[in-house]
Amino acid sequence: MRYFIVLVLVLFTVTANAQDWEDRKVFANAPTVQKLRILSSTDTSFFEPIIDSYLNDNPDTEIEYLVTGTAAIDDIFRTTPKDFDIVVSSAMDLQLKLVNDGYATRVDGADHPSWAKWRQSLFAFTLEPAAIVINKAAFAGLKVPKTRQELIQILRAQPEQFRGKLGTYDVRQSGLGYLFATQDARASETYWRLMEVMGSLGTRLYCCSGDMIDDLERGDILVAYNVLGSYADARAQNGEKIEVILPSDFPTTMMRTALVSKSAPNADAAKNFILHLIRSQSGDQGDGANLLPPVVLNPGQQTITLEPALMTYLDKLKRQTFVKEWERAIIQ
């Protein structure tokens, strides 16, 4: 599978910019003298305000913003690290391994808490919980679940109502989904029971939070597990069809991270951008322009730690074992 993707990517890069990006946008206040290429898993709309404010301060810079999935980012970047200046991803484990494997360069001068950075090379700039998102209409008359355990009980109690109407990440495709899954599994056995229940009811697997939320709004599915809270919040405010639940038994909170490529064509500008990114996400500014939650830890709140242990589930054997078990649970 992976080899196939690599092969495909190689073919794609050979045929120039014909890469199959989820989104690609060039920001520039003409004329420009330098260019930054940002490889990102964050939807353009969420990242745009940060780029705009950077370009205001640095009008001579052009930014090409390329969006794709977290797993794809890892593959593309490992293959052609010289093509990109900055990598932004929500898959903390993959990002950390990139740094560990020497793909990133140090960025000095960042005033950032130590839990939010690793080796002065990987910088967290958001704090985003994984959420259970439900279709409000489907739960009319039902108790809204506050924990995974309550969700399991509801699903077991009303199996017919939810059969085929559940959704979660396909951990084989989504790096973020795999991260959420492994961290859940690490935290509690409840995860596996939930997966078994969901698997027995038939669960749709998604590559991305966006697709899941789309289907949820449409009513194709009624419950989405481990959706990115920030994306869901954005939709919940607009549509009022869905409700975002942060499970209170154990929260899984992810940090979006950014790094500067060691072989960045425009390393100085890239470092400047990172500093700008950290500043604008530090939570001090509070201008409300930013759509992404700032990297501020509330008392008692915990996140997935930036530590070498993140590489545990990236281990080939561990991944095989985990995926096998996951498949056994969810695909029945």
Added chain:
Amino acid sequence: MTDGLRISSSLQKRMMVTLIAGAAILAIILFFIVRGYAAKIAQDGQDNILGASVSSILDAAVIRDGTVEVDFPYASFSMLDTDLDDRVFYAIYQDGELISGYENLPQLSQVRGTQSVFQTLQFEDNQVRIASATRTLIGARDRTEVSVSIAQTQDALSRTLNRISRNVAAFGAGFFALVALLSYWATATTIKPLMRLASSVEKRGPQDLSPFQKEVPAEMVPLVSSLNTLMGRLDQSLTQSEDFIAEAAHRVRTPLATVRSYAEATLQRVSKKENRAALRSMVRAIDESSRAASQLLDHAMITFRADHLQKERIDLVDLVQELAVRLAPIAEMKDVEFNLQNDPSVEIHGDLILIQNAIRNLIDNALKYSPNEAAINIAIRSSPRPYVEICDQGPGFPPDDMANLTKRFTRGKNADGTIGSGLGLTIAKDVATAHDGALELSNHPKGGACVILSF
């Protein structure tokens, strides 16, 4: 006093240099030992964690359905987290074939059992510490070897080491400074008895050749005892030479006295003019040689004592009065009178023997040049400075020659026919100089020589 001594660097300096150099070497050795020890402890700490991590992975290895599964715990890597976010590399091999992890991580050759083997090596431009262990898994059909290597960069370790080095360096510098201070104190204390001995030698009077009785440190006993021996020998040889001089003087002067007495007696029996003249010259020659010898000895004694004045309180009035009594018989022979005019008491601080000698010489001179039945006026006053003035009624000093009179062996031009060696004024002048005083010569307007010895 140090003229002619060959001086090598001071003992105190030498001791201090030795001690401080020793302290510096000690501090440096201490620095390396403590740092080495700390480095070993720090390295052991890292090794322990790496070893634990390796064991936890090996423990997770199982054969399931004929394939090796290594479902190692999250903690295996979690425990490797460091302050400086050290990079971690790992590799899992089955029978030497990589089954997971970093493929280019060097495989250690000497790995035998589950006990980890450690090595420091270069990996991807970083110095890493690698731990490696192996375990045999026995499956249903066959047995297989699983080995695990975990490598970690040493950023945190080297920061710890740097911090330890800095602390140890500061500690070493502090130790050094303390020792330097202590060695200054110790050398000063050690050298003190030596200084005390030196100053007590210096303070001694010229005649004091007695042995040192004070307590001295054991190390100085050889020095002090040889000093005592030397002084004993010096004392003995001085006594011997004094005895010798006394004996010589006796042997020479007694026959001279005999000759003089005979000459005197003979003079009274001969009447021929030439014979009488010859006898008189003979007596004169004897007197002159005797007086010259005395004055030479006195002068030598004064020169010696001038360097080591034994000062005491002296009342010049008492001193002059006693001298006058002592010299009265000689004055009477010429019917010369001493007229003393003095303040009740004129005290000075000086060497009694020297001052007595000087004044005696001055009065002797006055007596010699006085005519018969004349007076010698002696004034002793305390202001403006304490002084003794001696005026005779003789011919006075030759006015054109006064400056030279106090020079050694110079006699006034008019002194022919008077017995003397010419040392009298020199002696007085030397004594005055030794006491920061002055000797002034003048002639009285009504005739006669005046000498003022002031202090």
Added chain:
Amino acid sequence: MKYLLVEDNQELANAICSRMKLDGHVIDHADKIQDAIAYAETGEYDLVLLDIMLPDGDGRSFLKHQRDQEKDTPIIVLTARSQVSDRISILDLGADDYVTKPFDHAELQARCRAVLRRKAGATQPVLQFGDVAFNQLAGQLTVKGEVINLRNRELRLFELLLNARGQIFSKQKLVDRLFSYDEDVSENAVEVYIGRLRKHLEDTSLNITTHRGLGYRLDND
């Protein structure tokens, strides 16, 4: 006066003795300390002349012996050592005075006289010649109740003439005895002192006569 001379040099001792006798004194001679102590114990001496270096010891031990015995016979030391420190140590041991060898006999006599005078105090022997009383130590003549203090040379001249009454002294001999050898005086200098003595002795039983070409003579009528 009766003197004791302690001196090991025979020649010098002879010279001193003959000279003392010439001056009219009685003198005994000892040439070692042992003898000197024996002499001092048997005879009453007016004065001791003591040499320091003696064959059987240091003269200072005699000095010390005498003082320990509480004998206050005046002692004049004859020393060959001229150094101040020696002189002081001699005086400290109880000597009354000292003369350094070689010495002028006149000086020795002067010192003897001075010492005797100090020691004698008020009870001084007085010689009587008719209407003239003579206190030798004080150098005083008492003529018809009138006290005359003789000057030193007058006194010495008077003593000389008195000790050898009826004997003629030439001018030359008198000069030799009265003046020291470094004084260049003519024989006529004696006439001054003869003249003064004659004036003191006017109208007394003592009479100095001039013998032309020969000298002077003191007669006691």
